[in-house]
Amino acid sequence: MRGSVTVTMAAPPEVVWDLVSDVTRIGEFSPETFEARWSGGATGPAVGAYFKGHVKRNGVGPVYWTKCRVDQCVPLEDFGFTVVVGDRDVNHWRYRLKAVPGGTEVTESFALETQAWSKLYWTLLGWARGRTNERGMRQTLERIKAIAESADAS
Template sequence: MRWTGAHYTDKPTVEVRTWIDAPPERVWALVSDVGLMPDLSDELQSVEWLDGATGPAVGARFLGRSRHEALGEWSTTSYVIEYEPGHVFAWAVQDPADPSAIWRFRLHAADGGTDLSEWMQMGPGRSGLCAAIDRMPEKEQKIVFVRMREFEHNMTATLKHIKKLAEAG
């Protein structure tokens, strides 16, 4: 795990990686299926493609509904911003020009299997976390740190689930 930045405006990032004993094609089928993601996440509850889209392509949109004990329930619209089949799948949350977050999966063949990484950037656009920061600006660094640790924990769990599914065939 690696994360950088301490303030929301720093656009902190976190990245987790794993090696999977499965071919990239099998791993790609899992990471590019956004409908599968709620089964792999405690926070993300549901996902649905919008505008008649049935899968990822640059510009396609999907609606995600999430729930967090401290933050409540919310929904966001995400825009696919990178899509290179078999290699990269990334989306911006809310406004692609000023996203509240960017998420990215990258994979490549390595050592007879697949290296998979999940990366995310918080901000620069406003998110639900900004309300907490607005209420307690003196605690911004702690708020950002705690949320980034949650992301790191959830991303590690997601990759663990993807690894298990891919290796099971």
């Protein structure tokens, strides 16, 4: 009920951080979330800030909005958020940045909340969804990498 992908980018952590923590740019990177906007008065990344993500599941549908809460926000190191449905935490997404010689190692991960419904879902469909998530995370990170390594990072 979890997975991760790591990609090394030839860009400094400052550039990568600006990309992964600006949820309004997620539509440029994600194969499923095609837009997002800060909500509840939030204007940028901070622990406790909320945003809404507009999702097209598996890139084909259904299409729906998610409510997300920022849970980790350590500039240049760690940006994480939780997808919330009603009053329940459902899925945790995280970007961890690590400065390495010549750039930044970025790990994107997800961890589905362990609840009765998620255990059943993961047992029946988890193998497929896990692969879809890992492909999507790799695609997201490769798109971020292309922008971070270009002159057009801002």
